[in-house]
Amino acid sequence: MTPILQVRNLTKRYGPGCARCLESTGARRETNQCPRCRSILACREVAFELYPGEVLGIVGESGSGKSTVVRLLHFDFEPTTGEFFLSLNGNGAPKIDPGQNLFGLSAFHRRQVRNARMGIVYQNARMGLRMKVSAGGNIAERLLMAGWRHVGRMRERASGLLEQTEVPVERMDELPRNFSGGMQQRVQIAKALSTHPAVLLLDEVTTGLDVSVQARVLDLIRGLQQDLGVATIVVSHDLGVIRLLTSRTIVMRHGCIVEEGLSDQILEDPQHPYTQLLVNSTL
């Protein structure tokens, strides 16, 4: 099977950088900061694939670089180096050579790729939603980006999505800042799914929610995942979330991938000492 998404040599450095950066940082050096030039390597030489319909977990503590990776893929900011390929067959996707590194595209084309093929849900709803725009408007914005120009049809689509994500449809025209944290996440999920993305990025979506709310949001995601079969990357520090949602997992520490494999295997029989620590500490 050919992957739907491929990442190679993905590095994000903050700071000037020097010749010794790579050798003096990473999991083995127990730091992501270069002792010489003080640059931070938020993630370094990260490579992985995502297959159609697959749910891939990225787990690690805060500062491990896992959120950096998905935000780079979402073009939220620029990588220092890296290659990124995405299957672009599908409705509304721009015509781009399949061998084209997406990081090399112009901002204009990156935006098109993102709008047509990706959806993201952030930990902080403020990053994913406009708090002064109605919930329905937040979903409509993505549809508008995709060229929708019929208010009635957009509202129909938005109510359908809100129903699917278990947000009371009668609250569609309310501002999300009046919503609970759980409901804000549901609106974000509805927005992310609105244009049938090929890849869904979930960045710590349940972190900070009450346990009972967490469980309901996770159930929702799992249900949607089973119904829609959209390839998904789940970023979390919570092994429970990884266990529940993912089939394959990458473990990151100090910006590096230290272990990867089937989620069950990693959780039952961790190989890397850090993963062992991570698994043991949650028990």
Next chain:
Amino acid sequence: MTPRMPSRASAPPADWRDSLPPAEGRYSYAFLDEGAKREIRRRMLKAVAIPGCQVPFGSREMPIARGWGTGGLQLTLALIGPEDVLKVIDQGADDSVNAVNIKKFVTRVTGVAVTTDTAAATLIQTRHRIPEEPLRPNQLLIFQVPIPEPLRLVEPSERETRRMHAEADYSRMWLYLYEDIVKFNEITVGARYPVLVNRRHLMDPSPIPRWDLPKLDRGEALFLFCAGREKRIYAVPPYTEVQPLAFEDFAFRVEAFAGRRCARCGSVGTYLDEVIDDATGRRTYSCSDTAFCEKALRGNSVKEARPSGEDRA
């Protein structure tokens, strides 16, 4: 320095200085120095080449205040030649204070002929209106623009709006209109209604009423826009598509004057000013385009004002 451009603004008439008070002999033809005029014309050419795109320019201070038409005035002065016939309007009227002031200044520094007749003018500077009489090829309509950035409504930062234009990222403007409909079941933008030019650039048409927007679409004249304070020039060349943002189920609609006619000349199908009578408090209506009204009153065989899109809604 640079060779003289074979421009419309070439040699002034020999006697133009005679009509000026002595102190003004210190100012050159059309006030601006030739270097400034050349730069403004170059920027204008760029604006014409990329319809609807705002081109920055080194806006000069003028002897009228910022916000009072310094942009339009700079374009007028950079383009006007001694053989031009000038018309200046504000709110559609030739004798409005601002229009009179600008006309006075331009004639003082150029000596050009002025007219109120739209058909006779070669260069028209305007604030807030497009004349009712259809414009012809080779006529210039120069708009005074207070805020050239249509996205300012949704985004205060210039850096961000420049990025949005570069990426043709106009979803937030559309979203604004969507939210309007959600709240009011109607788009509330009155004048200064955003338009998409040549299917690429979102453009502020200056604060003209929606009534005038259809006249911009594939018009025969060259439409030039200039904001002096904000230092931007943009243009709609002849025969360029100009589409107001609208939804399939919430069509663009111009102001409704259904059933009303001008109390003065009796015209139907012109943009009307609503006037409240002092004594009776009764409302009457008259043409905002005073020159058109005058012509209609004299019964000259005016062509019908171009039917506006009132019945499109």
Next chain:
Amino acid sequence: MGYVAVRGGAAAIENAEKFSEVRRAGGDATLLQPEQIREQLHLAVDRVMGEGSLYAPDLAALAFKQAAGDTFEAAFILRSYRTTLPRLGYSEPVATEGMRVIRRISAAFKDIPGGQILGPTPDYTLRLLDFELQDESVSQTRQRIQQLLRDTERLQPLPERFPKVVEMLRREGLLVQRHASGEDPGLADITRQAMAFPAPRSAQLQTLARGETGGMLALAYSNMRGYGSVHPVIGELRVGFLPVPFKNPRTGSVECIGEVQVTEAEVIARLTAAEGSARFSLGYGLCFGHNETKAIAMAVLDRAMSGGEPAAPSEDQEFVLTHVDGIESMGFCNHYKLPHYVTFQSELDRLRRIQARPGRPKDEQP
């Protein structure tokens, strides 16, 4: 009625102009001469030159007279005159160390090499109305001033150069290095190019140098009071005269073509934690004439804008630089006096239509 005023036409405009002329010079008092303004209202003249961005004391005094004392209006008149002048060239850069100083203080040190020179300032004077000035006798004032000048002849003349206080700090490595910014190959000229953001520092300083004093003060004050992170110390404030060196385009030799009076402020600010290395940072202000409030406000704003992520309006360069110009802000503020009835009609149309239609069902819910 507004309608009539709008259609008043040429005659009304001329009458309005005449009426304001009567207001300016219609009284019984002796008419002001520009010379009197230039000499005796020199701070107003300096302000007009700075905001009008043209160093021309005689013309600024004339503009001030014409504007009947409105500094906004006078600066505006001077600016629009400036537009008509041909650009002959740029002067050579000049180091302010060589300023012929009439006032020079530092708040950062008790004493500084070269000494604190208080110069002409009302800073330490009680602001009591001086009724003596009401009926000032020309001869007595002349006498008093001649006596003052005779007394100063016995004093030692000021040195020609004063070392810069901030240079001493810089040599000790206590100051953050600020570069003219890498992406900026030459100097910007904001009178010839529209500014793009992020603006190079040269464009920032030019914009501030001709900013409106009151507007800059308000923004700088917001920063000092807490909407911002600058806690300024005045490293050095100088008032004095600078030579204007100009390269002769024929011979190539640099000649001094005159002297301008300027006020210069260098403000030292303590660092915020976010800014990393342990050094002081510096804000720079310089404007035409004697205008200490403006120079300090400029230095504070320069420093405020130098950080990364703006946390307050005064730290956001786009916010500061697009709002400090008095000619622009005053013009736009006053343009609202122009008729807007066509656009208002358009808005009325929208409102009437919305009111005439039934609202969405949800609007009827409590």
